[in-house]
Amino acid sequence: MTFQAPEASMRQRNRAAYAEFAESIERLCRADPGARAALRAGLRRDLDHPRARVMHRLLTPRLPQGCDDKTAQAHYTVASLIAAQPRHAFSPDQADDADTPDEHGTATEQVLQEDGAPDEEVAPTGPTPYGSSFGATLGQAVIVKGTSMRMSAAESRINLLTRQSLRGIHLHLPAAVNQVRTTGVSIDWGQLLADLIAWPYQSGRISRRWLQDFYRITAGADQD
Numbered sequence: 388m389t390f391q392a393p394e395a396s397m398r399q400r401n402r403a404a405y406a407e408f409a410e411s412i413e414r415l416c417r418a419d420p421g422a423r424a425a426l427r428a429g430l431r432r433d434l435d436h437p438r439a440r441v442m443h444r445l446l447t448p449r450l451p452q453g454c455d456d457k458t459a460q461a462h463y464t465v466a467s468l469i470a471a472q473p474r475h476a477f478s479p480d481q482a483d484d485a486d487t488p489d490e491h492g493t494a495t496e497q498v499l500q501e502d503g504a505p506d507e508e509v510a511p512t513g514p515t516p517y518g519s520s521f522g523a524t525l526g527q528a529v530i531v532k533g534t535s536m537r538m539s540a541a542e543s544r545i546n547l548l549t550r551q552s553l554r555g556i557h558l559h560l561p562a563a564v565n566q567v568r569t570t571g572v573s574i575d576w577g578q579l580l581a582d583l584i585a586w587p588y589q590s591g592r593i594s595r596r597w598l599q600d601f602y603r604i605t606a607g608a609d610q611d
Contacts, residue, residue: 429466456539529605544563
């Protein structure tokens with residue numbers, strides 16, 4: 388007897404739920420600028436940070452029932468990343484937000500440069516169905532016509548991300564996403580959420596897939 392089919396069906400349902408969560412956050416940000424600002428303020432914040440308090444009202448109804456803190460944190464991080472997109476991503480006729488300094492960005496980069504991956508644990512479920520990984524997204528950002536992202540910068544970024552612990556990946560993603568945004572390449576938020584949820588159990592497998600996707604796409608890119 389094989390359980391592959393039921394497990395695959397469950398993973399597909401989870402993947403659809405992750406995509407729906409991302410779409411619901413995009414709709415919320417489009418309809419409610421105040422909610423968008425509240426979610427954006429949660430970048431790099433853990434669940435108990437004071438700036439996350441207002442996020443609980445917005446996100447709790449959208450979380451999987453009975454989810455643990457690691458799963459909730461993944462949802463909060465992706466919601467903040469979506470909300471931090473330029474304003475025209477939600478309303479094309481509006482100007483972008485003014486850039487605001489990130490008091491944690493530089494310090495975070497310095498502190499976590501060598502933050503290693505956690506010990507592997509037994510995953511409660513199998514690997515998620517694959518959408519477009521963040522490694523593939525970075526690869527597309529390198530090769531897209533007129534891109535401002537150099538191969539060397541993207542390669543440094545993907546190598547940094549794939550060395551991270553769970554805490555580290557949440558803290559480093561905003562800077563990486565900002566790099567991608569400058570190129571206009573879209574991000575598969577549902578797949579990114581799936582990978583963040585699985586990171587505590589499958590960081591090695593996810594990191595390998597990100598690296599393989601990145602190098603497969605950039606194989607013909609000019610090196611700088």
